[in-house]
Amino acid sequence: MRRVEILRRINAQYHGRPPVTVRVVDWADEEGARFGKSLFGSSACAGSLDMDEARGLRDKAGVALPEALKNVGVDFERVKESGKELKNAAAYLELHIEQGPVLLDLGLPLGTVLGTFGVERHAFTFHGQAAHSGSTPMNRRKDAFLAAAKMGAEIYRITDRHGGVCTIGSCTTRPGIVTSVVEECRITLDQRHLDGAALARMWADAQAAAQRFAQEGGVTVTHERLWHIEPRPFHPALMDFCDEAIAEAGAPKKRLPSGPLHDAAETCGAGVPTVMMFVQSLHGISHNKIEDTKEEHLEQAVVAFDRLAEKTMHWIARAKTGATG
Amino acid sequence: MRRVEILRRINAQYHGRPPVTVRVVDWADEEGARFGKSLFGSSACAGSLDMDEARGLRDKAGVALPEALKNVGVDFERVKESGKELKNAAAYLELHIEQGPVLLDLGLPLGTVLGTFGVERHAFTFHGQAAHSGSTPMNRRKDAFLAAAKMGAEIYRITDRHGGVCTIGSCTTRPGIVTSVVEECRITLDQRHLDGAALARMWADAQAAAQRFAQEGGVTVTHERLWHIEPRPFHPALMDFCDEAIAEAGAPKKRLPSGPLHDAAETCGAGVPTVMMFVQSLHGISHNKIEDTKEEHLEQAVVAFDRLAEKTMHWIARAKTGATG
Numbered sequence: 001m002r003r004v005e006i007l008r009r010i011n012a013q014y015h016g017r018p019p020v021t022v023r024v025v026d027w028a029d030e031e032g033a034r035f036g037k038s039l040f041g042s043s044a045c046a047g048s049l050d051m052d053e054a055r056g057l058r059d060k061a062g063v064a065l066p067e068a069l070k071n072v073g074v075d076f077e078r079v080k081e082s083g084k085e086l087k088n089a090a091a092y093l094e095l096h097i098e099q100g101p102v103l104l105d106l107g108l109p110l111g112t113v114l115g116t117f118g119v120e121r122h123a124f125t126f127h128g129q130a131a132h133s134g135s136t137p138m139n140r141r142k143d144a145f146l147a148a149a150k151m152g153a154e155i156y157r158i159t160d161r162h163g164g165v166c167t168i169g170s171c172t173t174r175p176g177i178v179t180s181v182v183e184e185c186r187i188t189l190d191q192r193h194l195d196g197a198a199l200a201r202m203w204a205d206a207q208a209a210a211q212r213f214a215q216e217g218g219v220t221v222t223h224e225r226l227w228h229i230e231p232r233p234f235h236p237a238l239m240d241f242c243d244e245a246i247a248e249a250g251a252p253k254k255r256l257p258s259g260p261l262h263d264a265a266e267t268c269g270a271g272v273p274t275v276m277m278f279v280q281s282l283h284g285i286s287h288n289k290i291e292d293t294k295e296e297h298l299e300q301a302v303v304a305f306d307r308l309a310e311k312t313m314h315w316i317a318r319a320k321t322g323a324t325g
Numbered sequence: 326m327r328r329v330e331i332l333r334r335i336n337a338q339y340h341g342r343p344p345v346t347v348r349v350v351d352w353a354d355e356e357g358a359r360f361g362k363s364l365f366g367s368s369a370c371a372g373s374l375d376m377d378e379a380r381g382l383r384d385k386a387g388v389a390l391p392e393a394l395k396n397v398g399v400d401f402e403r404v405k406e407s408g409k410e411l412k413n414a415a416a417y418l419e420l421h422i423e424q425g426p427v428l429l430d431l432g433l434p435l436g437t438v439l440g441t442f443g444v445e446r447h448a449f450t451f452h453g454q455a456a457h458s459g460s461t462p463m464n465r466r467k468d469a470f471l472a473a474a475k476m477g478a479e480i481y482r483i484t485d486r487h488g489g490v491c492t493i494g495s496c497t498t499r500p501g502i503v504t505s506v507v508e509e510c511r512i513t514l515d516q517r518h519l520d521g522a523a524l525a526r527m528w529a530d531a532q533a534a535a536q537r538f539a540q541e542g543g544v545t546v547t548h549e550r551l552w553h554i555e556p557r558p559f560h561p562a563l564m565d566f567c568d569e570a571i572a573e574a575g576a577p578k579k580r581l582p583s584g585p586l587h588d589a590a591e592t593c594g595a596g597v598p599t600v601m602m603f604v605q606s607l608h609g610i611s612h613n614k615i616e617d618t619k620e621e622h623l624e625q626a627v628v629a630f631d632r633l634a635e636k637t638m639h640w641i642a643r644a645k646t647g648a649t650g
Contacts, residue, residue, distance in 0.1 A: 099459075099460040100459075100461055102460075117459055132425065132585055134515075134517050134583070134585040135424040135427075135584040135585050136490070136584070136609075137426065137490065138490060140609065145477055146477045149474035149478065149493075149496075152468075152470055153471060156463055165463060166463075167458035167503075168470050169458060169507060170502060171470060171474075171507075172501075175494075176495040178494045178495065178515050178551065179492075179494060180492070180612070181492055182494060182495070182496075258459070259459025259460040260457055284465065285456055285457070285461075286456075286457045287457060
């Protein structure tokens with residue numbers, strides 16, 4: 001609805017003939033909740049979608065992604081043809097709820113997004129030895145949980161050094177019974193940073209720590225990469241416009257990175273000048289029933305995003321004139 | 326077979342009239358692998374079996390314990406009647422594989438068991454808040470895994486202070502996905518000690534540590550007792566006989582506690598003078614395909630256990646004479 005308001009304003013102001021073509025895009029399945037694959041529509045359009053991987057995805061009921069698409073009239077094998085719509089795009093703008101507490105903590109309604117974090121996503125598996133909980137002296141144990149558990153506090157030390165964020169989201173134990181030392185412990189690690197070099201250092205530190213903890217406990221550790229994406233810094237000129245637009249909507253300027261991924265990461269990766277604007281999350285949390293944004297912040301967001309759209313149109317028009325003049 | 330050898334020797338030596346009645350007992354389901362309840366037969370006989378709890382136990386296929394017993398001709402509701410067999414027992418002797426590495430590390434074939442450890446078995450559940458792994462700054466997290474993971478190393482500090490053994494055997498995380506801070510983390514804790522007061526201190530320390538780690542991380546913690554048993558110290562006179570019997574079999578004397586529970590813990594708890602003899606575990610591990618004992622140690626064990634039976638018979642006979650004389 002916010003975006004339709006802006007289209008209406010542009011249409012009215014320019015009597016149906018704006019300086020550049022303006023389009024609204026509704027990306028398919030940003031969250032990926034059903035098939036476990038986020039940014040489906042935008043990655044297809046940007047050309048980065050791994051077709052073989054996506055072809056094999058199934059939901060909990062066993063329905064394959066291509067089958068689900070067919071049921072809504074979409075041919076999976078042709079999804080990348082949507083890329084032609086992005087071919088001549090001169091800019092991409094996205095307004096999103098922050099999904100975090102940064103703007104809330106600062107008491108700000110809006111922010112200019114610096115880019116989306118790069119992500120290193122791995123699983124570590126520590127391999128020890130199952131042994132009877134009653135008969136195995138402490139100094140004879142090869143306790144996979146002990147080594148894995150040390151990573152819990154270590155990731156906070158890693159972000160103290162490098163910034164960014166690190167999360168251990170899951171921990172599983174085998175045999176996982178109350179009367180046995182843990183033979184195998186698997187933890188997942190998600191590391192994010194806006195700076196690619198810093199992200200690489202974070203990942204190197206995590207690997208070194210896992211090796212050290214394994215060695216201390218007489219266990220071994222292996223890891224597998226689950227996913228990876230480079231940081232996607234947004235366009236400098238568009239970020240300036242976003243700052244100005246926020247100020248013109250009566251709010252203080254603020255730049256912040258985006259921890260979560262967004263469709264903007266895909267357009268940015270496809271070489272389209274991109275920027276995002278964030279609006280404050282109430283309670284600072286997301287993917288939760290209480291996720292919300294105040295009415296007044298929504299109004300301010302629409303005003304600011306409209307200003308950003310106007311500035312961007314003129315920037316593109318000027319560039320075109322320059323190119324042909 | 327080992328026990329039958331001893332009965333044969335006694336029968337031959339005393340021409341079928343030993344100084345006291347000697348019986349061999351084959352306890353039902355010591356391990357409890359099928360229904361998750363160990364010491365079934367001995368706890369029924371000793372009278373400590375919780376009938377209501379046992380009545381509700383089911384195996385993985387959904388078969389109830391009373392039904393499984395019925396299929397082998399045993400009436401569950403009458404299992405405690407077996408207690409009359411234990412009523413006049415003057416002593417109980419048990420020979421068992423150590424299931425741990427203590428005798429192996431010392432190069433000893435046999436040991437006298439001091440008693441079975443008391444056990445405090447609990448689950449801690451840390452309650453934090455799920456939050457997006459990308460958008461939630463580290464200092465805003467309520468990370469249930471961070472708090473639970475600190476217990477991993479803490480239990481080793483607890484045993485450094487008090488002796489005994491502590492094991493975290495399982496760890497589960499909710500929602501348990503790579504992109505979310507852990508909202509709920511549950512760990513099981515098994516603590517064992519031969520000294521009841523020391524065991525109580527171990528459990529108090531674990532609770533205090535869990536509270537401290539929860540507070541440090543802005544999360545809360547609850548716990549539930551899964552199981553508990555008092556330490557069961559064996560009979561001093563029988564332990565002396567066991568030491569002597571081991572020496573007479575040509576092995577050095579050694580006393581050690583039993584971390585695992587055994588049927589002897591039930592007879593001891595029922596007031597029957599009890600002792601156990603351990604024989605070395607190859608590789609020092611148990612509940613594993615490679616669990617084994619050397620032939621020569623088995624032979625030595627049979628000789629020593631036979632000596633122990635002989636000494637115990639005469640001790641009982643002497644006591645009877647004393648009582649009636």
